[in-house]
Amino acid sequence: MSTLHEIGSAVRIRRTEMGLTQDLLARISGLSRSTVNAVEKQSISNLSIAKAVALLESIGLSMNVTVNSSALSSFRKNVPSSRSALERAAATASVSFGDPMSAEQLExxxxxxxxxxxxxxHLQVMLDEAPVSLLAKVVDQIHTEKAMPKAQVWGQMRNLAHELKCYRLLWK
Structure with a gap:
């Protein structure tokens, strides 16, 4: 499978889960709707890394370069496990508040x-300011742990964002 094919499939799936139109994704990413369409249809012949990164990051995805090395494997074994996405999102949303929101309350x-x-x-801050990649990890965690469809979790976020009058273009 080619990289452009993988990017196109991932963008289409995530955009659909998030309930975004190609036009809105284009506005969020700073690309044209025709570029988003061509990427999703895998009909684009040449996509710059800058455009690919802008498109992917706007929906919480990224590209990674991996090195197959035993040194890298042993390094990763020594890295402690991090907090869950819900815990990180709750902490991020609570930075400016004296009374923090818990991961359980967020869930x-x-x-x-x-x-x-x-x-x-707290939720307004999270929905307006948290990196989309963190929001995507929250969606993935709820999907995995609660068997809730990803599109439904994104929809809940969107509804809450509308209710809380969030300004982020993502929620339009």
Whole structure:
């Protein structure tokens, strides 16, 4: 499978899960709608790395270069496991507040689509300012742990963003 094919498939799947149109994704990424369309259809013959990165990052995806090395493998074995995506997102959203939002509160809000008044400011900050890659990891975690379709989790985020009057173009 070619890299352009992989990028096109990944972009189409993520865009659809997020409930974005090609036009809105184009505006978010700074590319033209015809470029987004060509990438998704894998009919683009030449895509610069800068454009690919802009497109992928706008929906929380990335490109990676990997090295097959035993040194790299032994390095990764010594890296401690990090906090879950829900824990990182809750912590990120709570930085400016004295009373933090917990990962459990965030999870309940995303599952139920409702937010207690106390964590509404936290959610607004998260939805407006957290990296899209972190939001995508939250969606992946809820999908994996709760068997909730990814599109439904993105939809819950979008509904909450509308309710909280978030300004990020992603939620339009």
């Amino acid at each position: 309940v809000a995303l599952l139920a689509g409702e937010t207690p008044q106390r964590i509404r400011p």
